[in-house]
Amino acid sequence: MKEYTYIMIKPDGVKAGLTEEIVRRIQNKGYEIKLFDVRKLDGDILDEHYAHVKDRDFYPEMKEFMLSDYVVPMIVYGENAIQGMRDLMGPTRSSEAPAGTIRGDFGNKEIVNQNVIHGSDSRETALIEIERFFNIKVNHGEEKDF
Ligand code: DAT
Numbered sequence: 052m053k054e055y056t057y058i059m060i061k062p063d064g065v066k067a068g069l070t071e072e073i074v075r076r077i078q079n080k081g082y083e084i085k086l087f088d089v090r091k092l093d094g095d096i097l098d099e100h101y102a103h104v105k106d107r108d109f110y111p112e113m114k115e116f117m118l119s120d121y122v123v124p125m126i127v128y129g130e131n132a133i134q135g136m137r138d139l140m141g142p143t144r145s146s147e148a149p150a151g152t153i154r155g156d157f158g159n160k161e162i163v164n165q166n167v168i169h170g171s172d173s174r175e176t177a178l179i180e181i182e183r184f185f186n187i188k189v190n191h192g193e194e195k196d197f
């Protein structure tokens with residue numbers, strides 16, 4: 052079934068001029084970019100998005116980093132897009148990400164949170180994140196005109 056996933060290029064990726072390269076990799080894998088935006092986040096939406104790590108010691112530094120510059124939120128759609136995008140991104144720690152993955156090629160090997168890109172981790176979170184960042188409700192498998 053075709054799935055929606057929420058993808059976001061983080062400030063390090065935007066600042067390094069990686070937006071086009073990342074878009075190319077997503078499209079080369081056969082996924083559609085349904086919506087694309089460039090914006091700065093506020094602290095409240097970030098606290099919600101990262102509620103699962105909000106109490107960790109690294110969060111204050113990560114929050115400052117995530118608010119430091121523009122991000123590129125996207126809605127990506129395609130067959131197995133959630134796991135497929137996670138595979139394209141590589142694991143959380145760029146130091147452990149293989150060459151050829153986005154984090155392996157471009158992530159900061161010392162600073163874990165500067166790992167270039169976010170991607171939803173399940174079908175359920177994908178829908179929540181798309182609604183959170185785009186204020187749009189979608190259903191997996193249901194092609195929609197945006
Ligand atoms: P992912 O982004 O791969 O889904 P996650 O949801 O577990 O990983 O964590 C969200 C972000 O928090 C992650 O992209 C980078 C940061 N992070 C996670 N674990 C970390 C750690 N141990 N030290 C520093 N940053 C961390």
Ligand code: MG
Pocket residue numbers: 170172
């Ligand atoms: Mg995650």
